[in-house]
Amino acid sequence: MIESNNAEHTPSHIVAIGASAGGLEALESLFDALPDELGCAYVVVQHLSPDFKSMMDELLKKHTNMPTHQATEGETLVANTVYLIPAGKLMRVTDGKIYLSELPPDNRINLPINEFFRTLAEDSQNKAVGIILSGTGSDGCRSIQAMKEAGAMVIAQDPEESQFNGMPQNAINTGSVDFVLKVADMPKYIKNFISHPLTATTTDKFKFHLSQNTGLLEQILKLIQKQTDLDFKAYKESTVSRRIEHRMSINNKLSLQEYWEYLQENEKEIELVKQDLLIGVTQFFRDKELWDKVKEEVVKPLVLESTPKDPIRVWCTGCSTGEEAYTIAMLFDSTIKELGLERQIKVFASDIDQTAVAYAAIGVYPTGISNEVPSKYLSNYFHTLSDGNYQVTKELRSLVVLATHNVIQDPPFSNMDLVSCRNTLIYLQTPAQQKALAFFHFALKKNGYMVLGSAESPGNFSNYFHTIDSKLRIYQKTQDLRIPVSSITTQGIRRGGYEPKTIPQYIERINKRTIKPRNRLVGIKSLQDRYIPPTFIIDTKLELVYSYGDTSYFTTKLKPGEVTKDVADILIPELTSHVLSAAHQVIREDKGVLMESVATETDDNGKITSYGLNCFTFTEDDEVEKYIAISFVEENHTSRVSADVVYTPEEQTEQRILELDSSLVECQRMYREALEDLDTTSEELQSSNEELMAANEELQSTNEELQSVNEELYTVNSEYQQKIVELTETNNDLENLLTATELAVLFLDSELRIRRYTRPLTNFLNIMDFDLNRPFMDLSLKFDFDGLHDLIKQVNEGAGPIHKVLETKDSLQIEISISPYTIGKNNNGVVVSMREVK
Incomplete structure (x- = not known):
């Protein structure tokens, strides 16, 4: 474990980089462009095969001077250092330290980017930057919403530049990406963000600044209302200030006055700040303990107490992109089927954000929901699209009615058995909270249930509700008295231009x-x-x-x-x-x-x-x-x-009854037959669907890992190819050198077999090309020297170089040099050279 307690080495920000297929090239380009002294810690999260030893650290070291290594358990993040996810691990960050865990043992798809980005949002808040680079699938897009909520900056690689645009495009589709950039442009935006006074310091200078500029802040909210028909005056000041602070740091505006002027000139920014104010972090089955309790304490009693003729009515307000509404619908529908009852269920899901409601209506969600939705619900209520995303089934979609609705301005729904409003009230000022709660009370039937967020409660209206679970915020309406709302004054969050038609x-x-x-x-x-x-x-x-x-x-x-x-x-x-x-x-x-x-x-x-x-x-x-x-x-x-x-009416009635009886008997027969066929087909389809979904997830995960392995191997292979070219050039240089010097040289391996020789050697030795790899002892000299073989053996065994001058029968003097062929410190053969001394 690597530790650093030096405060000077504490990173100012953590830059998390998610990459998959095609990500190696993007990573190399990014680190080529990143300065070495920004003061950030960089964490690279990839899809890696657990069966392959990654060489990413060696590959990236060629593109940055910053220390680069695989992260280890409990390692403290240090500034100007690059950390890489180890193969076969999930990684998270807590209190500035890296913690590793094994991949889940089941067949869930591996989404390491989601996991790390989610914990980074909780740990670092606005001291973080999230980057999504090339990759297939949608890993990362479920967690960048949490990063955006925390005030971090989120960047996606331009899909036109990325080799595989699945991950960047899915991230962009969430509406939570601040910038879509080419890789070479990213360092400039990162530097602006981390050096901005609002993210570079932990003081409350901005809040003090706002208190001195409340008039300017009101002007900003009026401008937003004018263009978007939404008035946010009922939002808490802290919420509004945090969102505007984020937009100022993203756009590198150093004062509220400067940002106000920028808004007046940039209509697109008005839409973006509106979206920031409306952002909702949601997911399927968020807080599993809560939904387990809701199923036992709310859903089952409502199903058992209802009748086939009276539909169970649920209002899910602040539904955002629909995950919670579909979660509730799945709980009710599955419970009805488990109990073998015939019941009707209708979930009314509403939100003020028209874009989010439209997204929920389509009902298409990224691959990452497979880690949120239990497998039995995933196979029964979703089908897989060609791009790997999931779409809710028609059956589930038919249970949910979606609408754009202002919870404190528009009239509430009525006769509800359950109202769910989680993590919406926390953003509103107290009067707006009270009015919303009064509307919820009005909407509920007597003994109806209400579920709130973990930081929300009925407050002053607690006497009107019985607390079922104070920790999980589950309540039941006890008094049917109407809570007066006329005295509750609320402003804001109002859509302009609405005139009800008579x-x-x-x-x-x-x-x-x-x-x-x-x-x-x-x-x-x-x-x-x-x-x-x-x-x-x-x-x-x-x-x-x-x-x-x-x-x-x-x-x-x-x-x-x-x-x-x-x-x-x-x-x-x-x-x-x-x-x-x-x-x-x-x-x-x-x-x-x-x-x-x-x-x-x-x-x-x-x-x-x-x-x-x-x-x-x-x-x-x-x-x-x-x-x-x-x-x-x-x-x-x-x-x-x-x-x-x-x-006569009586005759007509009798005739009609006979016709209806006959039709009913025939319909019942056909219905039974169709039901039997449907049950059989449904069981077969469900079994096949579960198998196909499991196989598809495994294949997709394996494909991602193989692609990453392939990229690394391709890079290593390219390096080997380059070395081969260099080796070939060296070999050619050696050949030309020996030819130019006209030296007679013989190379023998450690077994004294012939490896190579130069042409002038044929003047001294009976040798030809087909003699390569033959033992030297098989060849004969063109002059008498019986001790040559013994000398060569001595040198091969470590005796050191030997030099001899011999005189032949023809009175020719031949100089023989025998030297060891060394690789490093080891002998690996012998080099013999001969020349005629004149």
Whole structure:
């Protein structure tokens, strides 16, 4: 373990760098451009195969003068030093020290970047920088939101520059990235951020600065409201100041006045600071202990106490990108299935952030959720997309209704069994918190449940709730008294420009859009041949097209809300079954139907009028579409009506019951068969889906690791190739040197086999090219010297160099030098040279 207690070596900031496939080149470029004396500690987190010894430290040392090594357990981070994640480990940081852990033993996908970035956000707050470089998948994008929340700076490599753009693009898609940059430009932004007074010091200078500039701060909030229709005056001052402080440090603005001027000139920055103010850190099953408790103490009781006809209603407010809402929906749906009951569940999820609500509506989440969502929920409620991301199933999506909603400004939902509002109230001032809690109390049924964040409580309204778990913040409504909210004054977080439409205005708008002029004339020709009693014209979908006469007696009063065109929703209840039965028969048989005495009306004078129902079809001359006329004819005029079939209500009812009984029996049979087939298919699909998801995650993780290994091997291979080139050049130089000197030289290995020789040696020795690797003893000299073999053996065994001058029979003098062939300090053969002395 490496330790450093020298305060001078404590890093000012920690720069965490996440990289995967294609990341080696980006890392080399980054460290080529980074100064060596910024005072930061650099931690590189990669996807590494546990079966491969990484050479990343050796590779990066060629691109930086900073000490570079693999991190060790308990190591204190030191300034101007590069730390690398060891293969087969997860890494986290606490109190400026590195801690390592083994990879999880199960088949969960390995996401080391998420793990380290998450702990860095908790440990270093705004003294951190997170960088996402090239890589496939989405590792890192679940934790950069936490880094952004903590005030750190987040940078992503430009996807167009990265070899693999999956990781940078997924990070950008979260909306939590401050800058998208080319690698060469990153050091400049890092230097600006770490040297900014707001991140370089731990004093409260900025808060003091704000207290002297409250007017300027209000102007900034008004400017944000003007462009975004959101007023943040109800936010706590500390929250607002922290967010603006972050934006100032990111943009290198040294005063609030300078930032105010920058905002006025930059509309995009207004949107970014708004997003900073709205940022929500969320995940599936966040705080596992809480959701285990909620399932036992809230979900199961609600499921058991409810009935199939009464849907369980949940309001998840401040839902952000939907993780918590889908978590609640999964808990209820799985519990209903576990208990084998038939229940309905509807989760109303709301948030003020339209972008977050739109994201939740799509329901696509990165690969990293596989470490958040238990496997049984992941396989049942998500399917894997081609890019490795997950999307909620249609079944789960249908349980959640998403809406943009202001929790302290808009009217609350009602008749809720559960309200969940976690980590939203903590950002609001006390009056806004009280109003929101009053709305939650109003929204809940008696004995309904409320779940708050770990730092939130009912406060002054505690008497209205029973505490189920004070630690986990689970409460139950006990008093059905309405909490007065008129006296609670709140400002802010208000969407501008909202004008509720009146019902008449809405109806007029619907009519203008749906009723075409030509449809107003539909059936007039046929009606002229008869008469115009109170009449509805509907299409074959049983939707209202037009009406004639005074139909008010036969219709219900219009209810507030969305206008329907379904004729069944317009008629009074006692007429609905008669009208629908007659309409279905007319459509099916194309025969006119008269039904006697379906309704009676008593006027102000006590006169009773009885009505029959006349129903028939017709078409326009130039149209194929069929229309149905439904007329209510006074009983004394029914004799004038021509109809193919005449019923009394009782006869019609009996006939309809017989038809419905027959249809019901057939539907039940078909339903049972379909259910059996569906169960079988569902079991097979679920089993296959679980296997495929596990295999896909393993393959993706392995692919990431192999890609990193491949990059390192490619780099090492390139170095070997370069060394081979250098070796070839050296060998050529040696060959040319020996040729130029015309020396007769023989190289023998340690076994005294021939390794190499020069051409002039053929003047002294009977040797040819095919003699390479043959023992020297097999060759013969062209002159007499019986002791040569023994001398060569002596030198090979360590006797040292030997020099001899021999005289041949022809009176030629030959100088022989025998020297050891050394590699380092070891003998590895013999070098023999010969030359004629003249």
